[in-house]
Amino acid sequence: MYEHDVIVVGAGGAGLRAAIAAHEEGADVALVTKLHPVRSHTGAAEGGINAALREGDSWDLHAYDTMKGSDYLGDAPAIDTFAKDAPEEVVQIEHWGMPFSREDDGRVSQRPFGGMSFPRTTYAGAETGHHLLHTMYEQAVKRGIEVYDEWYVTNLAVTDHEDPEDRVCHGCVAYDIKSGEIHGFRAKNGVILATGGLGQAFDHTTNAVANTGDGCAMAYRAGAPMEDMEMIQFHPTTLPSTGVLISEGVRGEGGILYNEDEERFMFEHGYANNDGELASRDVVSRAELTEVNEGRGIEDEFVHLDMRHLGEERILDRLENILHLAEDFEGVDGLDEPMPVKPGQHYAMGGIECDENGETCIDGLYAAGETACVSLHGANRLGGNALPELLVFGARAGHHAAGKDMKVAEIQTGPSAKSEDGAVEPPVDPGAVDAGTDDVVADGGAAATPKSVVKGAVEEERQRIEELLEADGINHAEVRADVQETMTQRVNVFREEDGLKQALRELKDARREYQNVAVSDPSRTYNTDLIHTIETRNILDVAEAITIGALAREEFRGAHWRAEHQERKDDEWIKHTMLAWNDGDPELYYKPVELDGDEETYEPKERSY
Amino acid sequence: MSTQIEQQETESESEQEAESAVESPGDRRRAEKQQRLDEQKQAEREESTLDDEETIRLKVFRYDPEVEGKQEPRFDDFLVPFHKGMTILDALIYARDQYDSSLTFRHSCRQAVCGSDALFVNGRQRLGCKTQIAELETPVRIEPLPHQEVVKDLVVDMEHFYDQMEAVEPYFDADELPEDELEEQRQSRENREKVKMSTRCIWCGACMSSCNIAAGDNEYLGPAAINKAYRFAMDEREGPDRKQERLRIIEQEHGVWRCQTQFSCTEVCPKDIPLTEHIQELKREAVKNNLKFW
Numbered sequence: 001m002y003e004h005d006v007i008v009v010g011a012g013g014a015g016l017r018a019a020i021a022a023h024e025e026g027a028d029v030a031l032v033t034k035l036h037p038v039r040s041h042t043g044a045a046e047g048g049i050n051a052a053l054r055e056g057d058s059w060d061l062h063a064y065d066t067m068k069g070s071d072y073l074g075d076a077p078a079i080d081t082f083a084k085d086a087p088e089e090v091v092q093i094e095h096w097g098m099p100f101s102r103e104d105d106g107r108v109s110q111r112p113f114g115g116m117s118f119p120r121t122t123y124a125g126a127e128t129g130h131h132l133l134h135t136m137y138e139q140a141v142k143r144g145i146e147v148y149d150e151w152y153v154t155n156l157a158v159t160d161h162e163d164p165e166d167r168v169c170h171g172c173v174a175y176d177i178k179s180g181e182i183h184g185f186r187a188k189n190g191v192i193l194a195t196g197g198l199g200q201a202f203d204h205t206t207n208a209v210a211n212t213g214d215g216c217a218m219a220y221r222a223g224a225p226m227e228d229m230e231m232i233q234f235h236p237t238t239l240p241s242t243g244v245l246i247s248e249g250v251r252g253e254g255g256i257l258y259n260e261d262e263e264r265f266m267f268e269h270g271y272a273n274n275d276g277e278l279a280s281r282d283v284v285s286r287a288e289l290t291e292v293n294e295g296r297g298i299e300d301e302f303v304h305l306d307m308r309h310l311g312e313e314r315i316l317d318r319l320e321n322i323l324h325l326a327e328d329f330e331g332v333d334g335l336d337e338p339m340p341v342k343p344g345q346h347y348a349m350g351g352i353e354c355d356e357n358g359e360t361c362i363d364g365l366y367a368a369g370e371t372a373c374v375s376l377h378g379a380n381r382l383g384g385n386a387l388p389e390l391l392v393f394g395a396r397a398g399h400h401a402a403g404k405d406m407k408v409a410e411i412q413t414g415p416s417a418k419s420e421d422g423a424v425e426p427p428v429d430p431g432a433v434d435a436g437t438d439d440v441v442a443d444g445g446a447a448a449t450p451k452s453v454v455k456g457a458v459e460e461e462r463q464r465i466e467e468l469l470e471a472d473g474i475n476h477a478e479v480r481a482d483v484q485e486t487m488t489q490r491v492n493v494f495r496e497e498d499g500l501k502q503a504l505r506e507l508k509d510a511r512r513e514y515q516n517v518a519v520s521d522p523s524r525t526y527n528t529d530l531i532h533t534i535e536t537r538n539i540l541d542v543a544e545a546i547t548i549g550a551l552a553r554e555e556f557r558g559a560h561w562r563a564e565h566q567e568r569k570d571d572e573w574i575k576h577t578m579l580a581w582n583d584g585d586p587e588l589y590y591k592p593v594e595l596d597g598d599e600e601t602y603e604p605k606e607r608s609y
Numbered sequence: 610m611s612t613q614i615e616q617q618e619t620e621s622e623s624e625q626e627a628e629s630a631v632e633s634p635g636d637r638r639r640a641e642k643q644q645r646l647d648e649q650k651q652a653e654r655e656e657s658t659l660d661d662e663e664t665i666r667l668k669v670f671r672y673d674p675e676v677e678g679k680q681e682p683r684f685d686d687f688l689v690p691f692h693k694g695m696t697i698l699d700a701l702i703y704a705r706d707q708y709d710s711s712l713t714f715r716h717s718c719r720q721a722v723c724g725s726d727a728l729f730v731n732g733r734q735r736l737g738c739k740t741q742i743a744e745l746e747t748p749v750r751i752e753p754l755p756h757q758e759v760v761k762d763l764v765v766d767m768e769h770f771y772d773q774m775e776a777v778e779p780y781f782d783a784d785e786l787p788e789d790e791l792e793e794q795r796q797s798r799e800n801r802e803k804v805k806m807s808t809r810c811i812w813c814g815a816c817m818s819s820c821n822i823a824a825g826d827n828e829y830l831g832p833a834a835i836n837k838a839y840r841f842a843m844d845e846r847e848g849p850d851r852k853q854e855r856l857r858i859i860e861q862e863h864g865v866w867r868c869q870t871q872f873s874c875t876e877v878c879p880k881d882i883p884l885t886e887h888i889q890e891l892k893r894e895a896v897k898n899n900l901k902f903w
C-alpha cells in the first residue's frame with residue numbers, strides 16, 4: 001500500500017495545479033495518472049485563458065459575463081471566486097515561465113473572445129493548452145512531486161455509511177499499467193479527482209480517447225451526486241472523420257459555411273440573420289444539423305467551411321495550424337477546397353458536485369477541472385473559461401486538501417442541499433442491472449480503520465479484474481460503440497422526449513450486455529483491453545446520467561435544447577439537476593441555483609449577443 | 610528487447626533539409642504540397658490510387674513477454690478497409706477493435722499534441738495519428754520506435770527518454786520576479802519568437818529514436834532534452850546566472866558536443882522543431898561562454 005497525505009488522480013491542468021498547491025502547504029503529494037502528465041488532454045486546448053488583468057477590466061465584469069453566459073445556471077459564489085482568483089493565477093503561471101504571446105511592451109497579450117465584454121483572453125499562439133500543461137508539469141518536476149504515471153485508478157476507498165454525507169474517502173485503488181499489479185493508495189488528508197472530460201460517451205467528440213469520465217463515474221458510485229449532467233457543449237466545427245477541433249478563429253476571420261446546394265445557409269435559411277456564421281456555438285450547431293436532417297448536408301453528414309476567399313497570405317499568417325489539421329486529419333487542403341465540418345461533443349459543464357474548495361459531500365473527496373461541477377459554467381461555458389477554472393479551483397482543492405484553513409464554503413453539497421425531489425418517468429429502471437448488489441462502496445462497517453477500508457477496496461478490485469481477465473464473453477468495444485451511437489443519435493444537440501426515453505432503453509440494454517463483457521488479452525503487461533473495458537463501465541454510468549438529466553429538464557436553456565420545450569422557464573428551472581447513485585438505484589433531485597453574489601444579486605436576463 | 614531496423618533515406622534527405630533551413634512556413638507548405646502532388650501522380654500512374662473500396666494491408670510488430678506464442682517477436686498482417694483521410698492510428702484502432710483486442714499501442718489525443726503514438730512506420734519515425742495512409746507505400750509496416758526497449762507490441766519504455774528530459778532541469782527558474790504578484794515579467798516579442806519553436810515539443814521521442822549517436826551512447830542527452838535546455842537558456846526572463854548553469858549542463862561530456870549534425874532528429878520531428886539548429890546554436894553559446902572565462 002502506498003501512503004501520501006494528498007493523492008491527486010489525474011495530471012492534466014487541474015491535477016497538476018492541485019498537486020503544486022498541496023505541496024506548497026507542505027503536504028506529501030502524489031499524482032496518480034493513467035497517462036504520463038504531458039499526454040493529458042489539457043494540451044489540446046487552443047484558444048486561451050480568461051482573466052481580468054488590465055485597466056478598464058475588473059473581476060466583476062468577468063463574473064457578470066460568466067453568469068450571463070451560463071444562462072443563469074451558474075452559482076454566484078463559484079463565479080465570483082473564479083473571477084477574483086483568475087488574475088493572480090494567470091500571472092502566477094507567467095512567473096512559472098509560460099510562453100504567452102506578448103504585446104510590444106512585453107506584457108502578455110489579450111484578445112477578444114465570444115461572450116466577453118472585454119478582450120481578456122490571454123493566449124500562447126493557438127497552442128495555449130499545450131504550453132499551460134507543459135509549464136505546470138515542469139513546475140511539478142521542479143518541486144519533486146511524486147508521479148505514478150501510467151497507473152489506472154479503478155475505484156475509490158470510501159467508508160460504507162448509509163448516508164453519503166457521513167462517508168469518508170481514505171484513498172483509492174490503482175493498477176500499474178506496465179506490470180498489471182494492483183495496489184491501494186491511502187490518502188491521509190484527501191483524494192482529489194482531476195480526471196478530465198467524458199467526451200468518449202459520444203462517438204463524435206473533440207475529446208481525447210482517454211476522456212472517459214472515470215472520475216465522475218467513480219465519485220458517483222461512491223455516493224457523491226452528479227450535477228447538471230445534461231449540460232453538454234457541442235462545438236459546430238469539428239472534422240467529421242476524427243472530431244478534431246477547427247477553431248472558432250476560422251469563422252472569426254470570415255470563414256463561411258455552405259450546404260450541399262452551396263447556399264450560405266446561416267443567412268439563406270434564416271438561422272442567424274445578424275451574426276450568420278458568428279452566432280453562438282449552440283445556434284450554429286443546431287443550424288448545421290438541421291441542414292443535414294433536411295437533406296441539404298454533404299454526404300448526408302456534414303457541411304462545408306470555406307476559407308479560400310481569405311487568401312493564402314492571410315490564412316498562412318493567422319490560421320496556419322488549421323491548414324495542418326485539415327491536411328493531416330482529413331486529407332483536405334484548405335487553400336484549394338472547403339473543409340468538411342460538423343458539430344461534435346466538446347465539453348461537459350456538469351460533473352461531480354463540489355463546493356468552492358473542491359470538496360464533495362464525502363469527507364476527504366475532492367474534484368477539480370472538467371470532471372467537477374462547482375457550477376461555474378452553468379448551461380453554457382464561454383470559450384477561455386475552462387483553463388482558468390483548472391488553475392483557480394485546482395489550486396483551491398489542493399490547498400484545502402492539504403489542510404490549509406479556508407472559510408466555510410458557501411455552496412452547499414450533498415443530499416441535504418436538496419430543495420425538492422425530481423420527477424422523471426424513465427421507461428426502464430436506470431442504474432445497475434442488479435441494483436443493490438453491484439459495486440458496494442466499501443466494506444468493514446463504520447468502525448473500519450482507514451487502512452482496512454483501502455485494503456477492502458483493493459480486494460474487491462482484485463476480484464473484479466481477475467474475473468474480467470478470466471471470463472469469456474463479449475468485447476467491450478461493442479458495448480462502447482452502442483453507447484456512443486445512442487448518445488450521438490438521441491442525446492445530441494437536438495433532444496426529444498421519445499428519443500431520450502429510447503436512449504434510456506438502449507443504455508439499459510448496454511448495461512445488460514456489459515454484464516457479459518470480458519477481456520480477451522490474458523497478459524498483465526500493458527493490457528489496454530482491460531483499461532478500455534473498465535472505462536466502458538464508466539462511460540455507461542455518465543451516459544445514463546446525461547440522459548436522465550436531459551429528460552428531466554423540460555426547458556430550453558443554454559446548450560440544452562428540447563423539442564417540446566422551446567423556452568427558458570425561469571420560474572421553474574433556475575435549479576440544478578442532481579443525480580445520486582444510491583447503490584445502483586439513481587435518485588433525481590434538485591438544488592437551488594445561488595444567484596446572490598459578493599457585490600450584487602444577479603438578475604436573469606434574456607441572453608442575446 | 611529492442612528493434613533495430615536499418616534506416617534508409619535519412620542521410621540523403623537530411624542534406625536537403627540543411628540547405629533549406631531558412632525557408633518560410635509558406636515555402637515549406639508549397640514544397641510539401643508539390644511533393645504530395647507528385648507522389649499522387651506517381652501513384653495514379655501505377656494505377657494504385659486508393660479509393661474507398663480498397664483494403665490496406667498492415668504488417669504490425671507483435672511481442673509480449675508474458676504470453677506464450679508472443680514471446681518471439683513477429684509481424685501480424687491485418688487487412689483494413691480504407692477510407693479517405695484514414696490515418697495509421699485509425700487503421701490500428703480498426704485492427705484492434707475488429708480483429709484482435711490484444712493489439713497494444715499508446716494513443717490519446719489523435720491530433721498530434723499528446724505525443725503518445727510515435728511509431729516506426731515504413732522505416733521512419735512518425736506520429737500514427739498524423740500520418741495519412743494514402744501517402745504511404747503498402748503494405749504498411751508498423752513497428753515500435755527503434756532503440757527503445759519494447760514493453761509490448763508497439764509500446765516502448767519511455768523512462769530513459771523522461772530521465773534525459775529531466776536531467777536538463779526542465780523548468781523555468783527566474784533570478785527575480787516582479788514584487789507585485791499581479792505583475793507579469795516582461796518578455797520581448799523577439800525573445801518569444803526565438804524560443805517559440807523550442808516550446809512546441811510534445812515529448813514523443815521520435816527524435817531520440819532516430820538519432821544514431823543516442824543509439825550508441827546511452828548517456829547522450831539527446832535532441833529533445835537539449836532542445837528543452839535551449840528553451841530555457843534562450844529565455845531572457847531567466848537571467849545570466851541561470852543561463853551559465855544551463856550551459857554547464859549541456860556542455861557536459863554527453864551533451865551538445867556529441868551531436869554530429871546528422872539532422873535525422875530534425876527530419877522526423879512532427880512539430881517541425883529545428884533541433885539540429887538549436888543544438889548548433891547552443892554549441893556556439895557554449896564556446897562564447899568559455900571564451901569569457903579565459
Ligand SMILES: Cc1cc2nc3c(=O)[nH]c(=O)nc-3n(C[C@H](O)[C@H](O)[C@H](O)COP(=O)(O)OP(=O)(O)OC[C@H]3O[C@@H](n4cnc5c(N)ncnc54)[C@H](O)[C@@H]3O)c2cc1C
Pocket residue numbers: 009010011012013014015032033034035036037039040041042043044045046047048049128129151152153154194195196197206207208210211214215245346347368369370371383384385386387388390
Ligand atoms: C480541443 C479542445 C480545445 C479546448 N480549448 C480550450 C480553450 O481554448 N480555452 C479553455 O479555457 N478551454 C478549452 N478547452 C477545455 C479545456 O481544455 C478542458 O476542459 C481542460 O483542459 C480539462 O482539464 P482537466 O485537467 O480537467 O483534464 P485533462 O487535461 O483531460 O486531464 C485528465 C487527467 O486525468 C487522468 N485520468 C483520467 N482518468 C483516470 C483514471 N481512471 N486513473 C488515473 N488517471 C486518470 C488522465 O491521465 C489525465 O492526466 C478545450 C477542450 C478541447 C477538447
Ligand code: SF4
Pocket residue numbers: 809810811812813814815816817832833836877878879880881882884
Ligand atoms: S523534439 Fe520533436 S521529435 Fe523530439 S520529442 Fe519533441 S516533438 Fe518529438
Ligand code: FES
Pocket residue numbers: 715716717718719720721722723724725726727736737738739
Ligand atoms: S494520439 Fe496524441 S500525438 Fe498521436
